[in-house]
Amino acid sequence: MNTASAPGKIILFGEHAVVYNRPALAVPVFQAHADVEISDSPRPGIWVDAPDISLYAALSALPHTDALRTVIDGFFQAQNISSPPSINIKIKSSIPVASGLGSGAAVSVALIRALSAAIHKPLPDADVNDLAYEIEKLHHGTPSGIDNTVITYAKPVYFVRDQPIETFSVGQPFTLVIGNTGISAPTKESVGDVRKLWLADAPSWEKVFDQIGAIVKQARTAIQDGNIRALGPLMNENHRLFQQLTVSSSALDRLVDAACAAGAMGAKLSGGGRGGNMIALVSSSNAKAVATAIKSAGAQSTITTTIQ
Ligand code: PMV
Numbered sequence: 026m027n028t029a030s031a032p033g034k035i036i037l038f039g040e041h042a043v044v045y046n047r048p049a050l051a052v053p054v055f056q057a058h059a060d061v062e063i064s065d066s067p068r069p070g071i072w073v074d075a076p077d078i079s080l081y082a083a084l085s086a087l088p089h090t091d092a093l094r095t096v097i098d099g100f101f102q103a104q105n106i107s108s109p110p111s112i113n114i115k116i117k118s119s120i121p122v123a124s125g126l127g128s129g130a131a132v133s134v135a136l137i138r139a140l141s142a143a144i145h146k147p148l149p150d151a152d153v154n155d156l157a158y159e160i161e162k163l164h165h166g167t168p169s170g171i172d173n174t175v176i177t178y179a180k181p182v183y184f185v186r187d188q189p190i191e192t193f194s195v196g197q198p199f200t201l202v203i204g205n206t207g208i209s210a211p212t213k214e215s216v217g218d219v220r221k222l223w224l225a226d227a228p229s230w231e232k233v234f235d236q237i238g239a240i241v242k243q244a245r246t247a248i249q250d251g252n253i254r255a256l257g258p259l260m261n262e263n264h265r266l267f268q269q270l271t272v273s274s275s276a277l278d279r280l281v282d283a284a285c286a287a288g289a290m291g292a293k294l295s296g297g298g299r300g301g302n303m304i305a306l307v308s309s310s311n312a313k314a315v316a317t318a319i320k321s322a323g324a325q326s327t328i329t330t331t332i333q
Contacts, residue, residue, distance in 0.1 A: 026064045029138035033057035033126040034175040036295050039241040043169040047238030048185045051175040052332050059118040059131035061139040066113040075116040096133045100140045123209040125296020130172035133157040153177050166213050196251025198333040201304045202316045206276040207325030208300025215272045215297040257291025264293035272298030279322045287318030
């Protein structure tokens with residue numbers, strides 16, 4: 026039996042602008058994870074067992090475009106294996122789908138690691154990351170690669186597209202409440218809409234991306250220096266720029282406003298936007314009150330996580 030696990034992730038600053046080569050900051054979220062277990066199958070072929078989505082099927086019976094099939098086929102193709110072994114692949118994930126926690130990338134990374142162990146060819150992180158990025162491209166159009174990178178390395182990452190991975194240190198732990206709107210919003214759509222805006226008026230949106238990039242750099246310094254108080258206003262400012270980019274929504278704005286009214290130091294949407302998650306920076310004394318306020322404002326669920 027071979028098993029592998031990958032955490033969820035949350036983007037702290039810099040979404041969307043990161044697609045246009047500005048930096049972004051993201052961290053793993055270990056409370057939510059994808060787990061893959063591979064065992065020999067008594068039946069010929071590859072069998073996929075994903076109880077969370079009530080799926081139990083032969084891989085060959087799934088459409089070629091199926092998300093799980095693309096990862097598994099992509100893995101064997103990349104390894105030049107034309108007749109894969111008969112295996113049973115069990116996939117479980119506690120990461121909410123299409124909400125900004127990187128569920129797709131986490132399943133890809135866990136699958137690639139478990140499959141490579143099953144064929145006795147464990148891959149180095151860089152190869153896992155490259156393969157997971159190829160899969161992200163199939164689903165997202167023009168992904169920056171931030172999701173697969175943070176999830177593969179499971180460390181806080183200062184990410185710049187096409188640059189070598191750069192991790193960063195956290196001077197002082199800080200706590201976030203992640204609020205899930207419960208609205209499933211495909212990243213591909215918000216990224217595509219930003220692309221349309223940019224194509225129509227690149228100079229104006231480049232300025233907005235520059236502003237977001239500057240926030241990311243200040244945030245990285247503040248996090249490294251343990252200057253947590255400085256992060257709140259930077260989150261608020263980043264959220265305001267996302268409103269301009271049209272990637273917020275009334276549901277996200279409601280949760281962000283409720284968090285701030287309940288004493289959060291700052292709050293912003295996280296991920297592709299339009300739905301999915303927001304994050305609020307809290308202190309240990311008001312984390313519960315902020316989580317309650319976010320829920321009362323309509324969040325389906327909250328996760329409180331400490332970044333260290
Ligand atoms: O929705 P998520 O968490 O997968 O994040 C998307 C982040 C974007 O910057 C909007 C897109 C990207 O590929 O980086």
